[in-house]
Amino acid sequence: MDKILLEERKKILLEFISSTEYKPMKLKEMAGILQVPRNEKNDFREIVEALVEDGKIEADNSGKYRVSDNNTKTGIFTGTQRGFGFVVIEGEEEDIFIPENGTKGALHNDKVLVSIKGQQTGKRKEGEVLRILERGNTTVVGTFEKSKNYGFVIPDNTKFGKDIFIQKEHTKGAVNGHKVVVKLTKFGDKQKSPEGKVIEILGHINDPGVDIKSVIAAYNLPLEFPEEVLGQVEKTEEEIEKEELKGRKDIRSLPTVTIDGEDAKDLDDAITLSKEGGIYHLGVHIADVSHYVRENTPLDKEALSRGTSVYLVDRVIPMLPHKLSNGICSLNAGSDRLALSCIMDIDEKGNVIGHEIAETVICVNRRMTYTSVKKILEDKDEEEIREYEELVPMFLLMEELAEILREKRRKRGSIDFDFPESKVVLNKEGHPIEIKPYDRNKATKIIEDFMLIANETVAEDYFWQEIPFVYRVHENPDSDRIKELGIFINNFGYSIRITQEDIHxxxxxxxxxxxxxTQEEALISRLTLRSMKRARYSAESDGHFGLAAKYYCHFTSPIRRYPDLQIHRIIKENLKGNLSDKRYSHYDKILPDVARQASITERRADDAERDVLKLKKVEYMSDHIGEEFDGVISGITNWGMYVELPNTVEGLVRVTDMEDDFYVYDEEKYSMTGEHTRKSYKLGQKVRVEVADTDKWQKVIDFRLVEE
Incomplete structure (x- = not known):
């Protein structure tokens, strides 16, 4: 049914069910009273089901429909190993706790209708699942275990909570220890386990590379591009044609550089910079990917479906085929390239006093690396300075301007997380041999600063033009999370000021x-980040808490992020005067869905990247069983204490393994105290631990406390 017609009919039906003379009735009775024609009965059912999904109406046990009260909501079920779960409701600050007897057989990621009962004995609201509206998983990845007459699969994702029964004829010849993909045929209920059939064998649990293949399969990350997409890319030229330069600002004469990591192949941003009369002229030039990826083509639809490139430990799963991302869309040195540029005039206080957004043609002079620029600016390396002599004045100017921009952001309250991200080094077999922090130096910060100011400038420009757009928004953190952070940092002697349940x-x-x-910098930085909400994409400009920015978007990476590609299209249409009323309406209609899809795929990529990191960290620590390490207590629950090591590895000290006393968890103080000895463990406390055990597929590291 047409989307607009569906919304109109939903509104009419809801008014009918909400009317004072309406009494709860079944679907057939309702259809009769409303004189729904026989040939429209399926449409009518669709409208009713849509209203149920929206949480506007509900059916009682006898199948009669009534208006939902305010305590009935729709959300996504998150399962646990122990049977209970939580329902995440969009727009709600806290999740709803669902006890084991209230799940109605819901599995992890299912969309459910939930009835909220009110406060639980603890802090969290409690509810029960009324109905499963949509199944979240049709396939599951796990480890196959064979029995005499059947098999079963233990899911890799512990939140799935139940093993999957496999009849003998559906095992596809899998043997013990095979990692498999299972298609669910029955979802089970409170009593029965889900059933399925093996549709793919990924390899044996001990085979190199099978671990990452399992994560890719679990998140349905697309490896291959469809034939029609590759066919479209094949027709793309490898160099730009003269006629493509018409109407573009030609800035090929300006000294231009890219600055990236050594192994980067998709170079989508370049920089020009000069200064005259106390004014910096900063150009941030972004590959004009939208020139090659046209709206509604197979390539565009595939890019939207993927949403983002995914960076796993040993590979990249790109949003666009390599012929584009490493070829004509990559700003390779010595090659003319089409760009979309944000050229800013910035005063010595860091204010953008003028700017131009333009379609340009550029030519990069040198492909610089973070390492080289660091050597020039930080190490004053004479050999490196000689190698890039003609560009050194520009790098010094970059350093100068970046510091001004950073200071301006600092004054307004922008949060700069400078803790080390983990980098896992693998050997040829894919086994981790080292975990170390990514190097964040002056060069990386310069590029961050320039990309940030370009993103803000473009977002503010299009906000005030009142043109449909995709923004990057970051809402204020939940007050409960901030209170928890306050308690945690108090253990280190720090405090934060919270006013009226809010924080600046x-x-x-x-x-x-x-x-x-300080020693605790990495830990507190990471926990501060965890206390904040996840940034997302939106068609509304609601500001960015972390950057303390009123307007923000993603403009600088169209090779690897779809929202950037989407706004490039809008900007270019606007520059050419082609944004008619019809195109305004078109963008108004599609952008909320584009933003939603981009947020979903970004989350999927983040979760997959995190899972692979966890896998490799556990695998690394499995080589260190029995060894002792110093760590800090990073989390306390009633089942144990999480301890983080300096190399960012986190493990669990189970309360059942704390045998010197019976320890009780104090939820208010986030502490664990022995009943007899009164020995207490608090968040942030330094402890020494021994690596007791690891389980790679459950992504668990067990620590044991070492008495000092």
Whole structure:
């Protein structure tokens, strides 16, 4: 049914069910009273089901429909190993706790209708699942175990909570220890396990590379591009044609550089910079990917479906085929390239006093690496300075301007997380041999600063033009999360000021500055980040808490992020004067869905990347069983304490393994105290631990406390 017609009919039906004379009735009775023609009965059912999904109406046990009360909501079920779960409701600050007897057989990621009962004995609201509206998983990845007459699969995702029964004829010849993909044929219920059939064998649990293949399969990450997409890409030229330069600003004469990591192949941003009369002229030039990826083509639809490139430990799963991302769309040195540029005039206080967004043609002079620029600016390396002599003045100017921009952001309260991200080094067999922090130096910060100011400038420009757009938004953190953070940092002697259940980003910024250079810096930085909400994409400009910015978007990476590609299209249409009323309406209609899809695929990529990192960290620690390490308590629950090591590895000390006393968890103080000895463990406390055990597929590291 047409989307607009569906919404109109939903509205009419809801008015009918909400009317005072309406009594709860079944679907057939309702259709009769409303005189729904026989040939429209399926459409009518669709409208009713849509209203149920929206949480506007509900059916009682006898199948009669009534208006939902405010305590009935639709959300996504998150399962646990122990049978209970939580329902995440969009727009709600806290999840709803679902006890084991209230799940109605819901599995992890199912869309459910939930009835909220009110406060649980603890802090969290409690509810029960009324109905499963949509199954979240049709396939599951796990480890096959064979029995005499049947098999079963233990899911890799522990939140799935149940093993999957496989009849003998559906095992596809899998043997013990095979990693498999299972298609679910029955979802089970409270009593029965789900059933399925093996549709793919990924390899044996001990085979190199099978671990990452399992994560790729679990998240349905697309490896191959469809034939029609590759066919379209094949027709793309490898160099730009003269006629493509018409109407473009030609800035090929300006000294231009890219600055990226050594192994980067998709170079989508280049920089020009000069200064005259106290004004910096900064050009951020972004590959004009939308020139090659046209709306509604197979390539565009595939890019939207993928949403983002995914960066796993040993590979990249790109949003666009390599012929584009490493070829004509990559700003390779010595080649003319089409770009979309944001050219800004910035005063010595960091204010953008003028800017131009233009279609340009550029030619990169040198392909620089972060390492080279660091050697020039930080190490004053004479050999490197000689090698890039003609560009050194521009790099010094970059350093100067970046510091000004950073200071301006600092004054307004922007939060700069400067803790080390993990980099896992693998050997040829894919086994981790080292875990170390990514190097974040002056060169990486310069590029970050320039990309940030370009993103803000473009977002503010299009906000005030009142043109449909995709923004990057970051909402204020939940007050409960901030209170937890306050309790945690108090163990280290720090505090944050919270006013009327809210916090200004400046408070978190001050905290991060106080902990700079301390032993606890990485831990507190990471936990501060965890206390904040996840940034997302939106068709509305609701500001960015972390950056303390009123307007923000993603403009600088169209090779690897769809929202950037989408807004490039809008910008170019606007520059050419082609944004008619019809195109305004078109973008108004599609952008909320584009933003939603981009947020979903970004989350999928983040989760997959995190899972692979966890897998490799567990695999790395499995080589260190029996060894002792110093760590810090990073989390406390009633089942144990999480301890983080300096190399960012986190493990669990189970309360059942704390045998010197019976320990009780104090939820208010986030502490664990022995009943007899009164020995207490608190968040942030330093402890020494021994690696007791690891389980790669459950992604678990068990620590044991070492008495000192």
């Amino acid at each position: 980003p400046k408070e978190l910024q001050k905290l991060l500055r106080k902990i700079e250079g």
